[in-house]
Amino acid sequence: MSDAAEAHITAERSVWTGQVTALCGATAEYGDYDMFYLFPVGPLCPECRRIRDDH
Numbered sequence: 001m002s003d004a005a006e007a008h009i010t011a012e013r014s015v016w017t018g019q020v021t022a023l024c025g026a027t028a029e030y031g032d033y034d035m036f037y038l039f040p041v042g043p044l045c046p047e048c049r050r051i052r053d054d055h
């Protein structure tokens with residue numbers, strides 16, 4: 001069992017393959033991650049947050 005899913009910030013989502021890329025570089029097939037939110041509603045991936053805040 002994994003920990004509660006971290007929310008990643010979606011950087012890119014391919015409508016062709018369904019693959020999601022997060023700002024931190026994590027990739028997943030669409031659906032592997034429950035939450036790819038622009039707005040944090042749970043523990044936000046620290047890498048995603050740092051990268052976002054850098055911009």
Ligand SMILES: [Zn+2]
Nearest residue numbers: 008024045048
């Ligand atoms: Zn992330």
